[in-house]
Amino acid sequence: MKKLTNKEEEIMQVLWNLKKAFVKELVKELPNPKPHYNTISTTIRKMEDKGFVGHNAFGKTHQYYPLISKEEYLKMDMQKTITNYFDDSYKNVVSFFAKEEKISIEDLKEIIRLIENKN
Numbered sequence: 001m002k003k004l005t006n007k008e009e010e011i012m013q014v015l016w017n018l019k020k021a022f023v024k025e026l027v028k029e030l031p032n033p034k035p036h037y038n039t040i041s042t043t044i045r046k047m048e049d050k051g052f053v054g055h056n057a058f059g060k061t062h063q064y065y066p067l068i069s070k071e072e073y074l075k076m077d078m079q080k081t082i083t084n085y086f087d088d089s090y091k092n093v094v095s096f097f098a099k100e101e102k103i104s105i106e107d108l109k110e111i112i113r114l115i116e117n118k119n
Contacts, residue, residue, distance in 0.1 A: 002050045003077065007035075011043060012052060012066065012073070020056075020065040 004012055013019055014029045023041045027034055044064055047053040052073075055062040068076075086092040094111070097103040 003080070004047065004052060004073075008043060008047050008052075011040065011047065013070075015066050016066060016070045020063050022061060022063050026064075062093065097116070 011026060011032065014026055017071070018025060018029065021029075023037055026044070027037055030040070038065045044053055048055065051113065052066065052068055055063050055064045082088060082090065082093055086096065093109070094103065098108070106107050
């Protein structure tokens with residue numbers, strides 16, 4: 001499955017929150033400056049072509065809904081990032097955040113507890 005562009009991800013976030021929406025509802029929920037209706041319509045059709053979005057037709061208008069959950073997309077996107085930037089190593093991911101001081105010792109201990117309790 002292809003990756004979403006930044007603008008597509010922004011639209012997908014709104015769609016995940018709303019569960020289903022017409023283009024006018026998506027435009028209403030997007031941050032200012034509001035994109036043009038036609039821009040969102042074109043973008044969401046591209047998202048549909050990529051397999052992320054489906055629709056129900058109501059006459060000439062379409063109500064869109066996600067075909068992939070936020071969790072599924074996150075898992076796919078994270079795996080791609082880990083593979084491409086961290087040599088497919090979760091240890092390298094945690095080390096990166098530790099070196100950048102973005103994760104505390106308490107956070108690391110909590111991660112260890114989660115791993116230990118999973119078994």
